[in-house]
């Protein structure tokens with residue numbers, strides 16, 4: 001993979017992230033309808049594939065296949081679960097040990113240890129059915145937005161829910177919603193971002209009027225699966241409706257174009273010291289923040305895990321860029337493999353998105369052991385990407401590269417530079 005000859009990214013790329021997302025709808029030109037059809041077919045959503053697989057009599061891969069595994073593998077997976085609350089938990093290894101069932105296995109375990117099955121009197125068969133559907137609806141062919149990312153975010157969320165500052169105040173409902181939202185927050189992600197869906201006139205873009213298109217779809221898909229599985233059907237209608245609404249509010253908070261809105265509110269609360277976690281509304285806000293942190297926590301993990309996520313997310317961007325090239329569309333920012341290197345993308349992402357949020361989270365936890373660990377990794381990983389960028393920059397380019405020089409490629413942010 002070539003990482004060289006890349007200009008240093010400037011503030012512009014990431015500062016304009018939100019502007020780009022908001023203005024994207026206004027800028028996109030007509031796309032020839034034949035192209036549109038081809039792109040749509042390429043992105044045909046997983047649920048339809050399942051339907052046709054079922055029609056063809058093919059049995060989808062289900063968590064039931066777990067019993068085929070070697071006892072030794074299951075033993076190792078069970079051993080890993082005994083340390084599920086540790087920050088260096090290796091979700092890639094866990095996914096291999098569970099034969100690709102990391103999300104279902106992790107969620108069942110967490111629901112048990114958090115006492116949620118007992119508290120909400122959940123039917124284990126329905127729970128398993130629901131989680132199996134969620135896991136299946138993630139696209140395993142996406143390098144990044146797949147069920148392992150969902151499991152990773154869920155594991156991070158669990159760590160955050162255990163933060164002393166939060167844990168004592170949270171109700172079982174809070175914990176239930178936090179874990180559910182984490183597990184389902186990217187379900188049926190097509191592996192391309194919102195601007196792409198808008199410019200190719202994807203049906204989801206018109207359905208959700210070009211606003212939080214992906215997040216709305218993740219949420220509505222989750223609600224569909226909740227109802228189909230009947231997981232909450234034993235609860236009074238007003239309670240289960242409230243749960244669905246709160247899940248929506250949590251999943252929609254992961255829309256990166258709303259990053260500043262949340263960051264500013266969070267900072268204001270910390271400055272005024274007016275967070276009152278006895279209030280359900282304040283706890284809900286902190287669940288939104290915790291989920292946002294979990295969603296973008298990759299750079300706060302130990303280097304070996306962090307690096308794998310970085311390469312995966314960039315691979316997904318590059319694939320979108322390749323699709324755009326193939327269909328003569330403008331290549332989106334950060335999606336051009338020839339111009340946007342992994343280290344450059346990561347340094348921009350860390351500097352303008354991850355650091356500002358985690359600095360406030362660090363402050364909120366006062367700071368906890370975990371947040372000190374995360375900040376340590378964050379700074380080390382950023383330094384490491386800087387080294388890699390320099391090492392791969394030819395000397396003639398390097399001589400002219402300074403972070404505060406204007407970006408020769410011009411501005412333009414990108415909506416989904418965030419996992």
Ligand SMILES: *[C@@H]1O[C@H](CO)[C@@H](O)[C@H](O)[C@H]1NC(C)=O
Nearest residue numbers: 024025026027028198209210
């Ligand atoms: C969404 O964006 C497309 C493409 O720019 C535009 O034609 C359409 O009118 C927009 N829809 C809404 C509801 O804004």
